[in-house]
Amino acid sequence: xxxxxxxxxxxxxxxxxxxxxxxxxxxxxxxxxxxxxxxxxxxxxxxxxxxxxxxxxxxxxxxxxxxxxxxxxxxxxxxxxxxxxxxxxxxxxxxxxxxxxxxxxxxxxxxxxxxxxxxxxxxxxxxxxxxxxxxxxxxxxxxxxxxxxxxxxxxxxxxxxxxxxxxxxxxxxxxxxxxxxxxxxxxxxx
Numbered sequence: 748x749x750x751x752x753x754x755x756x757x758x759x760x761x762x763x764x765x766x767x768x769x770x771x772x773x774x775x776x777x778x779x780x781x782x783x784x785x786x787x788x789x790x791x792x793x794x795x796x797x798x799x800x801x802x803x804x805x806x807x808x809x810x811x812x813x814x815x816x817x818x819x820x821x822x823x824x825x826x827x828x829x830x831x832x833x834x835x836x837x838x839x840x841x842x843x844x845x846x847x848x849x850x851x852x853x854x855x856x857x858x859x860x861x862x863x864x865x866x867x868x869x870x871x872x873x874x875x876x877x878x879x880x881x882x883x884x885x886x887x888x889x890x891x892x893x894x895x896x897x898x899x900x901x902x903x904x905x906x907x908x909x910x911x912x913x914x915x916x917x918x919x920x921x922x923x924x925x926x927x928x929x930x931x932x933x934x935x936x937x
Contacts, residue, residue: 763905768924771934775918780829781807784813784920787937792819792873794843799879799888802895807918811893812847815875823844827877835868846873856934889926895919 775781792798792815798806809827816825821836821844830850834847845866849875868874869886876883884890898917922934 754820758772760887768926768928768930769932769934770923771937772919772921773937775807775920778810778915781810781918782807782814782817784935784937785811785816787814788817788922789815791932791937793875793893794871795869795887795889797869797883797890798873798875799883799890799892800875800877801880801892802922803897808895808896811876812845812875815873816845816847817842817899819845819873835872842883846872846874848874848876848883849878850876850882862903881915886924889928890924891929892923892925894921896921 753763770843772822775784780937788811798815802808809825809850815824816823816836819836819842820839822839823834823836824846825845826834828847832850832852833846833848834885836847839845874886896914896919898919914917922937924930924932
């Protein structure tokens with residue numbers, strides 16, 4: 748992974764919503780690196796944290812969540828919850844459980860997600876919501892939002908001189924901490 752660049756947003760830029768407290772950008776070159784990012788990020792998570800993952804199909808949201816599960820030490824294989832909407836992975840130790848939600852097939856905002864009782868689970872769990880943008884922000888003023896962009900390009904020819912990784916594997920990840928919870932977390936070290 749390439750070293751992240753950090754930035755701090757100006758609170759005056761977005762008066763209608765809670766302002767980002769911290770942010771970082773990094774480049775992930777493979778699925779293995781995306782999983783490792785999840786493991787490292789888990790070190791900064793605690794019960795009550797909401798993590799929103801945004802990115803196109805195949806961007807690596809579930810791969811990152813797999814790493815989060817490994818880092819949090821939860822039970823069960825972390826797989827895409829697309830057809831069950833949500834899965835709960837209890838902790839194997841004294842850490843928080845992981846609630847993994849896929850909001851792709853859900854329509855509007857939090858009202859459509861009420862049956863999941865995320866507001867009940869949030870205080871004692873780490874909740875990760877794929878496709879949650881515009882749907883779960885009302886759960887808490889404090890959240891971590893990861894935006895994952897796939898690099899666009901062609902795959903280098905096989906047998907050529909070693910160079911940069913296949914562009915089909917490269918992802919650009921922007922981490923944005925919103926609210927007081929994330930004000931003191933240095934996301935550039937993730």
